[in-house]
Amino acid sequence: MPSAPVPGPRVVHVPLTDLGGRPGVEEVRVWVVKLEYPPANEASLLACLTAEEHDRAARYKVARPRHQFVTGRGLIRQILGACLGVRPAEVPITYTGAGKPVLDGGELHFNVTHTDAVALLALATRPVGIDTEQVRDLANPDGLVQRFFSPAEREAYRNLPPQLKRAGFFHGWTCKEAVIKAAGLSVTCLESFDVELDPARPPAVIAARHAELADRRWGLAAWEPVPGFAAAVALGE
Numbered sequence: 001m002p003s004a005p006v007p008g009p010r011v012v013h014v015p016l017t018d019l020g021g022r023p024g025v026e027e028v029r030v031w032v033v034k035l036e037y038p039p040a041n042e043a044s045l046l047a048c049l050t051a052e053e054h055d056r057a058a059r060y061k062v063a064r065p066r067h068q069f070v071t072g073r074g075l076i077r078q079i080l081g082a083c084l085g086v087r088p089a090e091v092p093i094t095y096t097g098a099g100k101p102v103l104d105g106g107e108l109h110f111n112v113t114h115t116d117a118v119a120l121l122a123l124a125t126r127p128v129g130i131d132t133e134q135v136r137d138l139a140n141p142d143g144l145v146q147r148f149f150s151p152a153e154r155e156a157y158r159n160l161p162p163q164l165k166r167a168g169f170f171h172g173w174t175c176k177e178a179v180i181k182a183a184g185l186s187v188t189c190l191e192s193f194d195v196e197l198d199p200a201r202p203p204a205v206i207a208a209r210h211a212e213l214a215d216r217r218w219g220l221a222a223w224e225p226v227p228g229f230a231a232a233v234a235l236g237e
């Protein structure tokens with residue numbers, strides 16, 4: 001069913017020196033982490049994790065994804081711990097059925113995304129999802145559009161002028177991921193909603209056919225968190 005446009009949330013970039021503070025109702029607080037220069041050393045980030053998270057970190061065979069997990073989870077625990085007034089390792093994080101990590105009790109909502117170079121951490125008072133991608137040339141963008149975008153999005157992509165296709169692709173991709181992550185769903189739902197693909201128009205969910213997406217309205221914001229990266233955040237109404 002077509003969705004009425006929802007105003008996008010206000011994205012507030014917060015410096016990594018300020019891990020405290022609660023978001024306003026229409027606001028998503030976002031921390032941008034350059035993974036090459038994390039704001040804390042690995043030992044102090046590991047000290048923020050639970051025993052279960054230590055086990056998960058130890059199971060990574062490759063250093064880069066391990067570093068992404070330890071940095072993202074360690075910092076989000078510091079941010080939540082500062083809000084809740086508890087030690088980072090004591091922040092009660094649990095998982096939904098599709099594997100979304102959430103704060104037990106639902107008082108605050110968070111989400112994390114990482115690329116090889118950059119991680120973004122989002123904090124809000126309502127369900128939130130965040131995604132970022134490095135904007136780059138792809139070997140077969142049309143094939144990815146065919147595979148991951150809905151029929152309406154495929155048509156919108158075809159109609160974009162050539163000079164907007166790359167931006168439109170990453171705009172659509174990050175918006176779709178942000179919506180899925182906000183709702184705590186999985187990529188199996190990609191065909192069941194449509195987002196605005198034209199980066200020159202306000203980001204929006206145009207139609208939602210999946211019950212869990214249609215039952216709630218989702219505001220979207222899209223921006224460039226660091227040069228050369230596209231990011232989107234979705235916030236449940």
Ligand SMILES: CC(C)(COP(=O)(O)OP(=O)(O)OC[C@H]1O[C@@H](n2cnc3c(N)ncnc32)[C@H](O)[C@@H]1OP(=O)(O)O)[C@@H](O)C(=O)NCCC(=O)NCCS
Nearest residue numbers: 069072098099100112113114131148173176181184185187
């Ligand atoms: C798992 C998924 C939610 C995101 O995966 P991703 O884009 O590879 O990864 P990101 O870096 O953006 O996000 C990973 C983080 O999201 C969180 N996460 C995991 N499962 C989640 C879910 N179901 N919902 C919301 N957040 C989730 C976790 O915090 C995870 O980081 P962590 O494992 O270090 O804690 C899922 O959408 C996926 O598998 N995507 C694959 C990419 C794809 O095909 N995209 C098509 C877009 S059109």
